[in-house]
Amino acid sequence: MLPFKTSIGLYTDYYELTMAQGHFLNNRHEERSCFDYFFRKNPYNGGFVVFAGLSSFIEMLQSFRFDEKDCEYLEQQGFDKNFINYLRNFEFKGNIHAVREGEIIFPYEPVLHVEGTILETQLIETLLLNILNFESLIATKACRCKLAAGDKTLMEFGLRRSQGFGGINASKAAIIGGFDATSNVYSASLYHLNSSGTMAHAWIQSFNDELKAFRTYAKHFPEDCVLLVDTYDTLKSGIPNAVIVARELEEKGYRLKGIRLDSGDLTYLSSKARKQLNKAGLEYVKIIASNQLDEYIIESLQIQGAPIDSFGVGTSLATGQEDAALDGVYKLSLFNGNPTIKISDNIAKMTLPGIKTVYRFFDEDGLFDADGIAFKDEGDFEIIHHPFETDKQKSIKGLKKEELLTKVMEGGNITYTSPSPYEIAEYVHSRLKQLPNEHKRFLNPHVYKVGITTNLMDERNNLAKQYLKKDF
Numbered sequence: 121m122l123p124f125k126t127s128i129g130l131y132t133d134y135y136e137l138t139m140a141q142g143h144f145l146n147n148r149h150e151e152r153s154c155f156d157y158f159f160r161k162n163p164y165n166g167g168f169v170v171f172a173g174l175s176s177f178i179e180m181l182q183s184f185r186f187d188e189k190d191c192e193y194l195e196q197q198g199f200d201k202n203f204i205n206y207l208r209n210f211e212f213k214g215n216i217h218a219v220r221e222g223e224i225i226f227p228y229e230p231v232l233h234v235e236g237t238i239l240e241t242q243l244i245e246t247l248l249l250n251i252l253n254f255e256s257l258i259a260t261k262a263c264r265c266k267l268a269a270g271d272k273t274l275m276e277f278g279l280r281r282s283q284g285f286g287g288i289n290a291s292k293a294a295i296i297g298g299f300d301a302t303s304n305v306y307s308a309s310l311y312h313l314n315s316s317g318t319m320a321h322a323w324i325q326s327f328n329d330e331l332k333a334f335r336t337y338a339k340h341f342p343e344d345c346v347l348l349v350d351t352y353d354t355l356k357s358g359i360p361n362a363v364i365v366a367r368e369l370e371e372k373g374y375r376l377k378g379i380r381l382d383s384g385d386l387t388y389l390s391s392k393a394r395k396q397l398n399k400a401g402l403e404y405v406k407i408i409a410s411n412q413l414d415e416y417i418i419e420s421l422q423i424q425g426a427p428i429d430s431f432g433v434g435t436s437l438a439t440g441q442e443d444a445a446l447d448g449v450y451k452l453s454l455f456n457g458n459p460t461i462k463i464s465d466n467i468a469k470m471t472l473p474g475i476k477t478v479y480r481f482f483d484e485d486g487l488f489d490a491d492g493i494a495f496k497d498e499g500d501f502e503i504i505h506h507p508f509e510t511d512k513q514k515s516i517k518g519l520k521k522e523e524l525l526t527k528v529m530e531g532g533n534i535t536y537t538s539p540s541p542y543e544i545a546e547y548v549h550s551r552l553k554q555l556p557n558e559h560k561r562f563l564n565p566h567v568y569k570v571g572i573t574t575n576l577m578d579e580r581n582n583l584a585k586q587y588l589k590k591d592f
């Protein structure tokens with residue numbers, strides 16, 4: 121579903137268009153090419169990334185067109201008339217292979233590649249990076265909150281402090297990462313997400329009488345009533361008033377859904393609140409906590425044994441704190457049928473040539489053991505090498521393996537059925553169970569092994585030698 125306009129060809133960087141025109145005017149725009157998408161560093165100093173944004177990207181790609189207004193704009197910018205005419209009929213007609221949305225992925229793996237003409241594969245770079253980097257960043261943050269929260273409920277509250285309209289995709293990505301619902305009604309309606317909410321301090325302030333504010337809300341929403349109890353005095357006023365309203369609801373055959381704590385020591389207050397509620401026979405009333413939460417605070421609250429049933433997480437989630445961006449890149453790996461690389465003095469920044477795929481290897485317990493990057497048509501191999509410290513290698517002989525990349529688009533047509541965000545979340549959950557715990561901890565997680573095959577290493581090193589005239 122598209123959040124905005126129906127033609128989004130201009131949702132790109134200027135240089136993509138100048139390069140496209142350059143290829144077109146030099147009549148090389150139909151050369152066969154391939155680009156890889158990968159990232160180099162896990163965000164949040166974590167041990168993994170949740171791959172998200174594939175369905176958003178594929179869907180938006182269908183609208184990557186240039187309408188008359190777009191063409192007029194390009195004409196005003198001085199682009200060539202023949203090139204603009206070409207863009208008028210532009211549609212992406214390439215092929216895309218990718219890992220499943222929700223897959224757990226690691227640095228340097230080409231988790232998606234785009235094949236087609238140089239013009240079309242280059243032109244979609246910005247859109248692809250914009251969507252995949254952001255949704256993956258937020259889904260990963262959400263997943264970390266989920267790891268901390270276990271089976272407690274998670275609500276996403278970030279729209280008001282997200283980076284502008286990024287909040288639309290952030291809410292979807294939060295669900296992919298394991299959140300149960302969002303306060304973002306726009307995203308909920310667009311992507312069929314569960315929407316939910318409580319009440320703001322302003323509601324209570326507007327009555328200047330907490331009990332009246334609670335009663336009025338309960339009257340209108342007797343089945344979905346969560347009372348915010350910290351406006352004046354949580355323990356002396358908020359909870360006692362919530363108990364009164366809960367009893368009044370019981371008399372009418374309803375149950376107060378919950379109370380929300382939004383300040384103070386959440387362990388202290390939730391413990392006291394639980395006691396007061398239980399003493400009043402209101403064991404069923406849930407305790408919801410919010411206030412600048414993130415995965416670290418949630419983990420700490422869990423360890424402290426805070427009797428919180430549900431966490432509301434806003435700013436840190438929707439903005440991907442502390443990282444703000446995933447450094448995913450899109451690099452040319454094939455041009456005119458020939459493998460190509462980007463050279464760097466830093467071998468870690470050198471790219472991998474050719475059309476590739478990724479295999480996941482499993483240990484005898486069915487857990488992820490290592491991933492191997494290979495040429496697409498390479499056949500069997502028994503060793504993978506560390507991508508940069510190539511004297512380090514690992515035998516994967518006899519290990520069960522799974523190819524991670526499958527075709528999701530052929531000739532511009534979608535060839536897979538995109539799961540819903542909740543279905544993707546289920547996949548994330550199932551894959552996390554297969555990820556050994558040492559990669560999931562927040563502090564100094566163990567580095568997951570990603571290797572390259574001997575053939576791929578040789579091809580990269582040979583190409584590098586041609587350019588640098590030095591040995592690897």
Ligand SMILES: Nc1ncnc2c1ncn2[C@@H]1O[C@H](COP(=O)(O)OP(=O)(O)OP(=O)(O)O)[C@@H](O)[C@H]1O
Nearest residue numbers: 382383384385386387388410411412413417420421
């Ligand atoms: N028991 C706890 N353990 C760890 N962190 C907590 C605990 N309780 C609250 N926090 C977190 O501490 C941070 C600051 O809370 P603090 O009480 O200083 O702010 P506040 O309640 O918003 O302040 P104020 O009472 O002035 O509104 C928040 O991020 C909150 O989630």
Ligand SMILES: O=P(O)(O)OC[C@H]1O[C@H](OP(=O)(O)OP(=O)(O)O)[C@H](O)[C@@H]1O
Nearest residue numbers: 277320321382410411412413433434435
């Ligand atoms: O802290 P976050 O993780 O970003 O979660 C969202 C925050 O937004 C709201 O506060 P705000 O002060 O905006 O409004 P309010 O008056 O309803 O509390 C809410 O009460 C949370 O504290």
Ligand SMILES: O=C(O)c1cccnc1
Nearest residue numbers: 277303316317318319434
């Ligand atoms: O529904 C809520 O409680 C809510 C919504 C947005 C931001 N903070 C809280």
